[in-house]
Amino acid sequence: MPTSGFTDTQLTVREAISQICSRFPNTYWQEHDQNEQDPTAFHAALAKDGWLGIALPEELGGSGLGISEATVMMQTISETSGAGMAGAQSIHANVYATQPLARFGTKEQREHIIPDIIAGKDRVCFGVTEPNSGLDTLSLSTTATRQPDGSFAVTGQKIWITCAQVASKMMLLARTTPLDSKESKSGIGLSFFCIPFDRSHPGLNVKRIKKMGGRAVDANEVFFDNYPVPASSLIGTMDEGFRIILHGLNAERCLLAGEALGLGYAALKKASEYARTRVVFGKPIGTNQGIAHPLAECWMKLEGARLATYHAARMYDVHASGRDSSIRATDVGVAANTAKYLAAEAAFAACERAVLTLGGMGYAVEYDVERWLRECLVPRIAPVSREMILNFVGEKVLELPRSY
Amino acid sequence: MRPSAVRLLNILVPVKRAVDYAVKIRVNPQQTGIDLNVKHSMNPFDEIAVEEAVRLRERLKDAVKSIKVVTIGPPKASEVLRTALAMGADSAIHVELPESSPAPEPLGVAQALRAIIQREKESADVDLVIMGKQAIDDDAGQTGQMLAGLLGWGQATFASKVDVDTGAKTAVVMREIDGGSEEIRCKLPLVVTTDLRLNEPRYASLPNIMKAKKKTIEKLTAADLSVDFTPRLETLKVTEPPTRVGGGKVESVDELVAKLKEAGFTAV
Numbered sequence: 001m002p003t004s005g006f007t008d009t010q011l012t013v014r015e016a017i018s019q020i021c022s023r024f025p026n027t028y029w030q031e032h033d034q035n036e037q038d039p040t041a042f043h044a045a046l047a048k049d050g051w052l053g054i055a056l057p058e059e060l061g062g063s064g065l066g067i068s069e070a071t072v073m074m075q076t077i078s079e080t081s082g083a084g085m086a087g088a089q090s091i092h093a094n095v096y097a098t099q100p101l102a103r104f105g106t107k108e109q110r111e112h113i114i115p116d117i118i119a120g121k122d123r124v125c126f127g128v129t130e131p132n133s134g135l136d137t138l139s140l141s142t143t144a145t146r147q148p149d150g151s152f153a154v155t156g157q158k159i160w161i162t163c164a165q166v167a168s169k170m171m172l173l174a175r176t177t178p179l180d181s182k183e184s185k186s187g188i189g190l191s192f193f194c195i196p197f198d199r200s201h202p203g204l205n206v207k208r209i210k211k212m213g214g215r216a217v218d219a220n221e222v223f224f225d226n227y228p229v230p231a232s233s234l235i236g237t238m239d240e241g242f243r244i245i246l247h248g249l250n251a252e253r254c255l256l257a258g259e260a261l262g263l264g265y266a267a268l269k270k271a272s273e274y275a276r277t278r279v280v281f282g283k284p285i286g287t288n289q290g291i292a293h294p295l296a297e298c299w300m301k302l303e304g305a306r307l308a309t310y311h312a313a314r315m316y317d318v319h320a321s322g323r324d325s326s327i328r329a330t331d332v333g334v335a336a337n338t339a340k341y342l343a344a345e346a347a348f349a350a351c352e353r354a355v356l357t358l359g360g361m362g363y364a365v366e367y368d369v370e371r372w373l374r375e376c377l378v379p380r381i382a383p384v385s386r387e388m389i390l391n392f393v394g395e396k397v398l399e400l401p402r403s404y
Numbered sequence: 405m406r407p408s409a410v411r412l413l414n415i416l417v418p419v420k421r422a423v424d425y426a427v428k429i430r431v432n433p434q435q436t437g438i439d440l441n442v443k444h445s446m447n448p449f450d451e452i453a454v455e456e457a458v459r460l461r462e463r464l465k466d467a468v469k470s471i472k473v474v475t476i477g478p479p480k481a482s483e484v485l486r487t488a489l490a491m492g493a494d495s496a497i498h499v500e501l502p503e504s505s506p507a508p509e510p511l512g513v514a515q516a517l518r519a520i521i522q523r524e525k526e527s528a529d530v531d532l533v534i535m536g537k538q539a540i541d542d543d544a545g546q547t548g549q550m551l552a553g554l555l556g557w558g559q560a561t562f563a564s565k566v567d568v569d570t571g572a573k574t575a576v577v578m579r580e581i582d583g584g585s586e587e588i589r590c591k592l593p594l595v596v597t598t599d600l601r602l603n604e605p606r607y608a609s610l611p612n613i614m615k616a617k618k619k620t621i622e623k624l625t626a627a628d629l630s631v632d633f634t635p636r637l638e639t640l641k642v643t644e645p646p647t648r649v650g651g652g653k654v655e656s657v658d659e660l661v662a663k664l665k666e667a668g669f670t671a672v
Contacts, residue, residue: 012486012613019607050610063610 001079001265001302005310009065010072013054017076020045026082026368032216033371038166039090039216042083047120052094055251056102060114066317067251068310070095071258078262082368085375086216088259089162096252097126097171100244101194104236113169113194125167125197127158127222128245135388137173138188138242142224144174150231152176154195154203154224160382164206164220170197171248172229177239192241193233203227213374246329250316252383253336257309257343260379264302264347267354267372271295274358274367291357298353301346305339312339330396337389344379344386351376412469413570413592414528415457418517419450419473419488421481422541435641446484448605449536451491452598455605456566457534458492467570470494470528476516476633478503482621489616490608496621499629507542508633514550519629521555530593532575537562537597548597558590562599568592 003011024042032039046052055070056062074095078088094117102110116122133140142156154174164170170193177189199206205223236244272295275286285291312335319327354369355362362369380386394400423429424443432439446454454473461468473488475481476499485496499516501508508516521530538545552559560566564585565578573592578585580599608616626633654660 009617012617013610016608016610016613048609049607050612054610061611063614065614 001306005307006072007068010069013065013069013072014076016049017051017073018080020049020051021077021081021083021087024081024083024087029082029084029086029216030365030368030371033086033213034215034365036215036218038163038218039083039087040166042087043090043123044120046091047118050118052091052120053114053118055095056098056114056118057110060102060110061118062102062114066313066320067096067254068313068317070251071254071309071313073258074255075258075262075265078259079266080262082266084214084263084266084368084372085259085378086214088255088262089214089217089378092252092255092259093124093126093163093167093171096248096255097124099251100192100248101171101235103247104192104244105194109194109232109235117169122169123163123167124169124171125161125163126248127161127164127170127172129158129160129383131157131159131221135384138190139179140173140175140190142172142174144172144176144191144193144229146176147228152193152229152231152233154227154229156224158222158224159220160209161206161220161222162217164197164222165199165208165218167197170195170222171245172233173241173245176241188242189239190241191238192235192244193229194235195229195233201227212377213371214378247320249383250312250332250336253340254309254313254316256379256383257305257312257336257339260340260343260347260376261302261306261309263372263376263379264298264305264343264350267347267351267369267376268295268298268302270367270369271298271350271354271357274361285357294353295357298346298350301342301349305342305346308335308342309339312336334393334396337384337392340379340384341386341389344376347376348380413460413464413467413532413568414469414524414530415460415471415532415534416517416521416524416530417450417453417457417471417473417488417493418513418533418535418547419454419475419484420447420536420539420541421445421475421477421484422447422539425540431642431644435643436639437642444480444483446487447536447539447541449538449540449598449600450484451487451605452600452602453534453536453596454488454491454493455603456563456596456598458606459603460566460568461492464568464570472497472524472530474499474517474520476508476513477501478505485621486613486616487608489619490613491606492612495619497624498621499624499626501626501633505633506635509635509637510544510546510550511636512631512633513547514554516626516629516631516633517547517551518554519631520624523629531573532568532592533557533595534566535595535597537599548595552595555593555595557593557595559595559597560588560590561597563596564599564601566596566602 053062054065058064074088077083130140144152144154172193172195173190176191177183180187203225204227207221209219275291276284278285315332315335318324319332351373355373358367361367395402421444424445425448427442430439457471471493472495473493474497475485478501482498524530535548560577562580563577564580567576575594576589578587
C-alpha cells in the first residue's frame with residue numbers, strides 16, 4: 001500500500017505496529033483460527049506497549065491520539081503478518097467502546113476503569129445487539145432495573161458479543177425506562193453502563209456461537225437473569241445512553257473500515273505475488289490480463305476506499321476536538337458509514353479475487369486467503385448492514401423519504 | 405553500604421540509518437551502488453547498542469547520568485534518532501549531511517565522533533561509547549576500532565555481555581571470538597562494539613514514542629566539528645553476487661575426491 005498522504009505520526013504507528021505484528025506470523029493466526037483459540041498473547045503484546053490507549057487521554061495512561069491514528073493501527077494489524085480481522089477484533093472494542101467512557105464517565109469512573117483497560121488487565125466487550133433488535137437498536141429490551149439500594153439488576157439477552165469469553169468488563173446498553181415513556185426525556189429510555197463481567201455468577205450465562213470466520217475471536221450469546229450491577233456502573237445520565245454510545249459508533253465504523261482495508265491489501269499482496277511467480281503454460285499467470293486486470297481493479301477500489309476512510313477518520317477527530325463547528329455530527333456519520341461501506345466492498349472484492357487468482361491453492365489454509373475471504377464478510381454485515389447504510393445516505397444526503 | 409562518590413556514567417551511542425534488514429537489495433542499473441529508494445531503519449547492531457545502554461541504566465539506576473545518541477547522515481537520518489529516543493535515550497545529536505552527499509567512510513565517522521566527544525567534555529565527559537560492530541549496509545566493521553585508536557581509549561569489540569562497575573571505573577566484557585568467547589576487564593573510558601547475542605532490543609512503547617517526538621534533536625554540520633567527510637575510497641563497480649548454479653550427485657567418495665581435484669581443490 002502506498003503511504004503518501006499519511007502524517008508522520010500515522011507512519012510511526014504503522015511502523016511500530018508492524019514490528020509487533022511480525023512476532024505473530026500467519027501460522028500463529030492459522031492455528032488460532034483452526035483451534036478457535038483466543039490470541040491472548042497478541043492482545044497482551046499490544047497492551048504491554050501501550051497501544052490499547054492510543055486514542056484515550058494522556059492523563060489516564062493513554063497517548064491522546066485520534067481515531068485517524070487508531071485506524072492506521074487497526075489497518076496495520078489486519079494487513080501485516082496475516083492477522084486479518086481476528087487480530088483486529090481481539091482489541092477492537094477496547095479502542096472504540098472506551099471512547100464514550102472517556103468522554104462521559106465521571107472522573108472516578110475514568111480513573112478507576114480506563115488505566116486497567118489500557119494495561120490489558122481488563123478486556124472489554126460491547127453489549128448492544130440483541131436477537132430481537134439488530135439494527136433497530138432503539139427497540140432493545142434488555143432491562144436494568146434500579147434496586148432500592150441504587151444498584152441495578154440486569155435481565156435480558158444479547159447476541160454477537162465479541163470477546164465475551166475473555167472480557168472482564170462489558171460496555172452495556174440496557175433499557176431503564178420503557179420506550180416512548182414520558183418519564184424519560186429523550187423518549188428512548190436506554191442507559192449506558194460499564195459493568196463487571198463475571199462469568200461465574202449464576203445470573204450471567206455466555207454461550208459461544210460457531211461461526212464462518214474470525215474463529216480465533218469468540219462471538220457469543222449472553223444471557224442476563226437478575227444479574228446485579230453496582231450503581232457506579234452507570235455512565236453519564238440515566239436514560240441518555242443512546243446519545244452517549246453514538247460517539248463510539250462512528251469511531252467504530254472508521255476502525256472497521258481500516259480493518260477491512262488491511263485485509264484487502266493483504267489479500268491483494270498475496271494474490272499479486274502468486275500471479276508473478278506461478279508459471280503455467282511457460283509463463284507467469286500474471287502475464288495474462290484476465291488475471292492482471294481484476295487485480296488492478298481491486299487495487300483501485302482499495303485506494304478509493306482508503307481515501308474515504310482516512311477522510312472520515314479525520315472528520316471524526318476534527319469534530320470531536322470541536323475545532324471546526326461547520327462539521328456536523330451527521331456529516332461525520334455519513335463519512336464514517338460511507339467509508340465502512342466502500343472499504344468492506346473493496347476488501348470483499350480483493351479477498352474473493354485473491355482466492356480465484358490462487359485457484360486450488362487459494363482454498364488451502366496455508367495460503368491464508370481462504371481465511372481472509374471468510375473474515376471479510378464481517379465488515380460487510382456488521383456493525384451495520386449495507387442496506388441500512390444506503391438508507392442512511394439516501395435519507396441524510398439525498399433527502400429522500402424514509403422507507404421504514 | 406553505598407560506595408562513596410559513585411562516578412556517574414555518560415554513555416554515547418552512535419547509530420546509523422541503513423537499508424532495512426528485510427529489504428531485498430537491488431544493484432542500480434549503472435552498477436555504481438544499490439537502489440536506496442527503499443525502506444530504511446536503524447542498523448540492527450546499533451539497536452542492540454541502544455538497548456544495552458538502556459539496560460545499563462535499568463541495572464545501575466541513577467549511576468547512569470546520560471544516554472546520548474548521535475547519527476551522521478541526510479535529513480531523514482533523524483528518524484533513527486527518534487527510534488533511539490523512544491527506546492530510552494535522553495538526548496540526540498544529528499550531524500546533518502546534504503541529501504545527496506556520499507556516505508561517510510569509517511575514518512570520517514570516527515573523526516566526527518571524536519570531535520563530538522571532545523565537544524561534550526565541556527558539559528559531561530563521555531565514559532562509554534557503545535556502538536554496533538558493523539553496519540549492515542557496507543559491513544566495514546572498522547569505526548569502533550578507529551574511534552578507540554583516535555581517542556587512545558581501550559576497546560572491547562564484538563561484545564556479548566557487558567558489566568560496568570562505576571565505582572571502580574571498569575567494565576568486564578565478554579567478547580565473541582573465533583572458537584569461543586573471551587572475557588576481558590577494561591578501564592573506562594572505553595569503546596564497546598556490540599555483537600548479535602548481546603541482547604534482544606525492545607520495541608518502543610506508544611507513550612515513549614510520543615514522548616520522543618517532543619524531545620529536541622541538536623543539529624550540527626561537518627563544519628561545526630571541523631571534519632572532512634570527503635571519501636578516500638573510490639567505488640569502481642557494484643554487482644550482484646553470481647546466481648548459484650545447481651550441484652550434482654556423486655556415487656562414491658572416490659568420485660567426490662576426483663571431482664574436487666578436478667575443480668582445483670587440494671588438501672593443505
